[in-house]
Amino acid sequence: MTSIDNAIDLPPISYVDYTSELQLPSIIHLIENDLSEPYSIYTYRYFIHNWPKLCFLAMDGDTCVGVIICKLDLHKQSNRGYIAMLAVAKEYRKRAIGTTLVQKAIHAMKEQDADEVVLETEYTNQGALALYQRLGFIKDKRLHRYYLNGVDAFRLKLFCKTMVKDHEDQEN
Numbered sequence: 001m002t003s004i005d006n007a008i009d010l011p012p013i014s015y016v017d018y019t020s021e022l023q024l025p026s027i028i029h030l031i032e033n034d035l036s037e038p039y040s041i042y043t044y045r046y047f048i049h050n051w052p053k054l055c056f057l058a059m060d061g062d063t064c065v066g067v068i069i070c071k072l073d074l075h076k077q078s079n080r081g082y083i084a085m086l087a088v089a090k091e092y093r094k095r096a097i098g099t100t101l102v103q104k105a106i107h108a109m110k111e112q113d114a115d116e117v118v119l120e121t122e123y124t125n126q127g128a129l130a131l132y133q134r135l136g137f138i139k140d141k142r143l144h145r146y147y148l149n150g151v152d153a154f155r156l157k158l159f160c161k162t163m164v165k166d167h168e169d170q171e172n
Helices: 003-008 021-034 041-050 097-111 126-134 163-171
Strands: 014-017 055-060 063-075 078-088 116-122 138-143 153-159
Touching: 014 097, 021 041, 021 055, 021 063, 021 078, 041 063, 055 097, 063 097, 078 097, 097 116, 097 126, 116 126, 126 153
Parallel strands: 078 116
Antiparallel strands: 014 055, 055 063, 063 078, 116 153, 138 153
């Protein structure tokens, strides 16, 4: 329970792993209402079926109010985590739900030996930029006209391991 939940006496949000295709309609509904990009059912299934342990839901009782969908695979000889989608219902924002979901995903990716985590977000999305920068992400590059609506994106990156540690590991 966050301090904000205590302050205004809201019911606690629970965080659960993705476990069933039955959760997919709630996930799709939430993301379609929140993100600018349209995704096909195949996109959701690609991520969720291949990396189910990297999908987490925020629940208010039986209602899905937040979701993060990620993957982890090899990219240029390093394990790269990727945050594909993060959505929190508008009426549940400012309760640290997005932050908690990202932290859970990063922790799970680190447990699977991620070297870095990347994502893209609209360059005008100040809320998302602030959230990720608070968690240690840096702007890696600007991607011109990245989204279907013609809006630019920033690629953000979080390094999970220091270069010194990686160098020391190579020597052993």
